Amino acid sequence: MPPDNIDQQKVHSEEFLRRLMRDQLKLSIICAAGFLSALLALPLLNFFLPGLMATRIFGFTLSWLILGILFFPFVWVISYIFIKRSIALEENEAKFVRTSDRKPQGR
Numbered sequence: 409m410p411p412d413n414i415d416q417q418k419v420h421s422e423e424f425l426r427r428l429m430r431d432q433l434k435l436s437i438i439c440a441a442g443f444l445s446a447l448l449a450l451p452l453l454n455f456f457l458p459g460l461m462a463t464r465i466f467g468f469t470l471s472w473l474i475l476g477i478l479f480f481p482f483v484w485v486i487s488y489i490f491i492k493r494s495i496a497l498e499e500n501e502a503k504f505v506r507t508s509d510r511k512p513q514g515r
Contacts, residue, residue, distance in 0.1 A: 432497060
């Protein structure tokens with residue numbers, strides 16, 4: 409078999425996919441926790457710090473500024489981090505498979 413075919417088989421092996429899925433699950437949980445923290449922080453801030461959240465900035469109350477304007481870029485940042493990190497995880501895992509393939513088998 410050509411070397412590329414062997415690499416493809418190892419990259420799609422059960423062990424590779426299991427490790428990759430586990431790492432991506434960890435990443436997903438971290439990103440979801442960040443999103444949920446921001447989502448739950450707004451009502452809590454409104455409840456515990458109503459004076460601060462009623463402060464007007466650029467004609468908006470701080471509460472509406474966060475909810476209406478700043479929340480979407482925050483979600484975009486989380487999405488960007490998730491995508492970049494997910495791609496990096498996949499590349500690192502594939503690189504690991506390829507380099508471990510070249511090591512001697514006598515461990």
